[in-house]
Amino acid sequence: MGAAVVAVWGSRANRTNNSCWTAMEDYAALLTDRTVLRGSAVPCTTGRPHSVAARIAKLPRHITAVFLIGLDAQKSVAVQSITAAARGRLVISETDALTATAAAAAVTALRAKRIPPRHGRLAVIGADRAPHLAAALLECGAADVTALRGNDFHGPAIRKLMVDHDITVDLTGQDSRWAVPARTVQVPTDPFHFAALALPGLLGALSGHGTNHVTVDALAAAARALTLITPVDRALPDIRDHRLVPTVARHVSRILGTPTEGSPHTHP
Template sequence: MTTGDARVIAAQIVALTPPVSVAFVTGLAARESSQVKGEVTARGGPLVITELDVVTAGLAATTISLLRRRGAAPRSGRVVVNGPECAPLLGPTLMKSGIGQIANWHGGDAHAFPLRRLMERNDVLIDLAGTAADTDAPGRTVPYPTDPYSVGQLVVPGLISAMCGHDAREVTSEVLAATARALALTAPAGQALPAPDDGLVIRAITRQVGRIFAHLTDRSRHQ
């Protein structure tokens, strides 16, 4: 599409003929991504997976892998997110991934809380804003991916496989955390993420995300 108007994009997704079960939307910022999701849901359209969803899962998985490589279990890990507004679901996803402590940091905090000083007491820096200096957390910084499409290649097939079978209507932080765990579990030793052509990834994501829906189904039966 040649427009960034969330309403126009949502209308075109809903009007697709024949109708689709899932739409993968790429190339939009956080605010527009959320707007497209909301508009499509309100119009009774298909499940929407956005580029930001898959990037969020990839960032969480990379963080888990980096913590493990540093000899820290996720539950004891301390993570700082620079520019959390760039990926609103990242914080909840990290929490549900079992990360022990998460702190948000903005450029306006630099005077009172210099990022380099803050990182002396934390393990990993996720630099969503792209403003961190190389010296703030050398060897411990997770940047926003320069090629989000490659992360999409890795994540989207497994997410579609997992969610379509459960008539899912929304990509939640629980789903993204399960996806992140699957990616971290299948990543080869010394690597943050598995290769896009790794045949284990789709099965791992399907299994981990499937457990989330199985738990939700079981919980609803007992309510």
């Protein structure tokens, strides 16, 4: 069985064509190394959701899951919806994996400030870049989440958000001069280093259970797993931590019920 990393060229989402190519190869190698699914790289030259979904539908039958990169969150959701409606294979987007890791980083930031569950106030800047993040944060124990769309938040406006909230998650990467490190989770411009933490365990659990939907519950479970193995002096676990993949897979599997034959699709 295999997993395809489908990379969309020229969509101007969050990558240049060159960085999209590099990420495609890196993700394929990651899945081959960390799961029992052989990762393969599949470039796609059009960003129209129906065209991408059609390309996914024509993949070889041994491909049981797809990891989609190079599209923005809205187009990624459209591809997932089209594929699921046709009862196609599982499609996880880079936004999904990024959401799980960003939620974990926010929860560990609250923990570092000794804010107990159901008490933390969080703000998300650029929430349209990760539409499920606010809901995942609430599932992870946030008391309140303010989700702000777009990029029109600079200087004093950002500082006010930090005054009114315990932790601010910035998905835009803009005007970092106003960020307070102890109160800000900044997502890197290249999502790979965040998304790679959650992806193998998340994909292994979901594909092992035969589902073709990525739910907020699954993303929140992955986030909680990441926080569980994050040392107290770090924001996130080390990518080399041997507990990383099985812990994420186990937590996600718990909310999915009885797995299908042959799961989980992860290396111990």
